[in-house]
Amino acid sequence: MTTDTATAPTFAPALAQRYLRDGLWRREPLGEALRRAAAHRSERLALVTPEVRWTYRELDERTDAVAAGLLAATPLRPGDRMMFQSGNVAETVVAYYGAVKAGIVPVCTLPQHGEREIGQLAAHTGARAHLVQADFRSRDLVASAQRLAATVPGLDTLIVARGDGALTLEGLAATGATVPAPEIDPDGVVAFQLSGGTTGLPKVAPRRHPEYAYNARVWAQALRLDESSVVLHPLPIMHNAGVVAALQPAHLTGATFVLPTSADPGEVLELIARERVTAMPVVPPAVAIRLLEHPAARSTDLTSLTRFVIGGQRPSEELLERLEAELGIAALQMFGMAEGMFLYTPPDAPLWVRRGTVGTPISPADEVRVLEIGGEDEVPDGQIGELACRGPYTIPGYHRAAAHNATAFTADGFYRTGDLVTRHVVDGVDYYAIDGRIKDVINRGAEKIHAEEVEELLVRHPAVLAAALVGMPDPVLGERICAYVTVDAEADGTPTLPEITAFLLEQGLARFKLPERLEVVEAFPLTNVGKVSKKDLRADIARKIEEAS
Known part of the structure; x- marks a missing residue:
């Protein structure tokens, strides 16, 4: 396991050994896990967008081709970092999986990020490559990336998707290169995700191969995903929620993943009915309201949708009641973060739990404390305190942020989330109600x-x-x-x-x-x-x- 604690803090050795011993972690790169998953179901439908319908074999072949092209036709090598500015198109999925298979570490930003943010994050992560979508709405991301290449030291490799350039994603996939399998540290960083809970420049959460794969697998188990499942995610795919709560859980379990171009309610409703979508994880209340209020909502067949999970912000009870009464959707709640921990309300939980809490941890190895604000002592059940967590998919520290890590984690490694929660114990199960942010x-x-x-x-x-x-x-x-x-x-x-x-x-x-x-x-x-x-x-x-x- 890497020991570069100055940039990417590692899990405590005793915890890492426990997670391996208990079978939660597997010592294989995420790319290999994706290859194995595809091999078992090669002709099943893997990815649906408004432009493509690819089987697992087709998706695996395309991502393998990109991985080979990255290593053969660019100066990039395993361990190098690549900034991502690409929207909800098939090329984003191909580029992400191709990078992961090549051992190149995606820095999962968004197309909407400005040059200042991208430049600072590129410098902070030591990124060498920058992937941009040439036809993303009205923004000229190619010109922006060219300006950044001239000002950010080391950012020397520009890859263009869906457009022209010296290096294009399509060109890399067409090289036909064959390269030796890269040596990828199975315990190393697989992706950098941006924390959504900070102000100013986001903190960077280093996600490692074993814990990121486990996060996806255990979330898939919570949602009861299998080869018959059809998963749709309406928000930006390169956000942590898109990757580890939707994309990777679908493809590690053999489900079909449906990727709309945006959260436009008309497009989303059409895809739900046409593809018989069964699961929509991490739907913010604002998106749920737009679906509910869309003129086509009540005439759309939504009977296939059995896992509609609201996350990102606490929904009102009225919204949950209206979704069920007017659309027949028994919405569930979840709480997640780029740093790891997921909570989820099981569908068989009591009604007040499903309406008033964000549920219980998804892994039996998750550890949760409710701490007094500003201290490390736990408060009694039923009282408000700060949510702190540790577990097999919660990061032990941020990238290159020693001073912040000293206050963001307890002495024994629990991450202080900044969220105010109350713990309720029902029939021996701990459920957590979110009561706001300490800073809110x-x-x-x-x-x-x-x-x-x-x-x-x-x-x-x-x-x-x-x-x-x-x-x-x-x-x-x-x-x-x-x-x-x-x-x-x-x-x-x-x-x-x-x-x-x-x-x-x-x-x-x-x-x-x-x-x-x-x-x-x-x-x-x-x-x-x-x-x-x-x-x-x-x-x-x-x-x-x-x-x-």
Whole structure:
């Protein structure tokens, strides 16, 4: 096992030995696991996009060809890092698997990332290659990559997909090269994923071959995926949720993976019906609402969909009830992170557990603590604390972040997630309710208001579909409370701030937690991975206040 702790901290030897002994980890590169999976089901359908329908044999051959081309026709060697800026197209899947098979480490960014972010991440990870999608919407990613190559030391290999260039993905696949099997450290880093829980430049989570494969396999077991399953993921595929919660679980179990070009509800609904999709993991509430509100939703056959899993943000009970009552979808909840840990509500759990918690850990080897905020002592069950976790697929540290690792992990290696949770024990099973983020707190004159508590009450209002609470600048109190809401088009009028105030008081909310401003919007701004962008909401309200002053 590599010992480069300065860049990619390793698992404690005793834990690594336990995971190997218990059969959770396998000492094989992820690319070999993908080859074995494909060999057992070569003529089954592996990948469906609006442009391709490939069997496992075809996908395996294409990714093998790209792997050989990368090693024969570029200066890249196993261990080199490749930045990814490519959207939901078949070429992204081929490039990712091809890189993994060649031992080249994908840095899983998004096409929407700007040059500053890509440049900083390339320098931080020591990336040598940059893969871009030439026809991604209206952005000229090729020109952007060329500018970065001139300014980022070492970033010397540009590979273009779906376009022209000195090196193209299609050209690499067509070289017909035969190269010796590369030597890949089966314990080494297989991919870099970006943490979604930080501010500023994201922290980089190094995912290793044995734990990343196990993460996919154990999640597939939780979803009960098999060769008859059809998995659809509507969000960016190169995000951690796309790779380890959808793409790899499907292909390691022989399922069919369906990749829409975007989360457009019309396209998604059409694919569900046409391909008889059985599982949609990690659907953010905002995407679920768009599906629910689409005109075609009630005329679309959704009976095949038995695993519709909401993640990324806590859904309202009203949303869960409407999905079941109006579309016949018994939605489940999950909680996951680029750093590892997945929680999931089993379909046979009690109704209040499925509605009010994000479930229980998916692996029996997962270890969870609920810590007092700012300390390492555990709080009693039923009390709010910080979620901390350790296990066979939770990273032991971030890449090149020794100072941050010293505070982000406990003395014995538990990752402090920054999420506020409450543990409930039901029939001997631990379930966890997410109560917000430690940092998602509005500081109103030293009074701390947890946004999620108020948001949960706001969505109980009959006219409110979704809510997001943010702080707005105030010269005296530091921050005051602003509530952004979307409303039901069929509601009897748009709610006013006095009406919302009266409603929240009826719900028992303390007066100091009441919103002091109400903004009604048609839709929330979203991050690249479909979460509500509170950063954009805070900027919006700050701008409005400044313009009015």
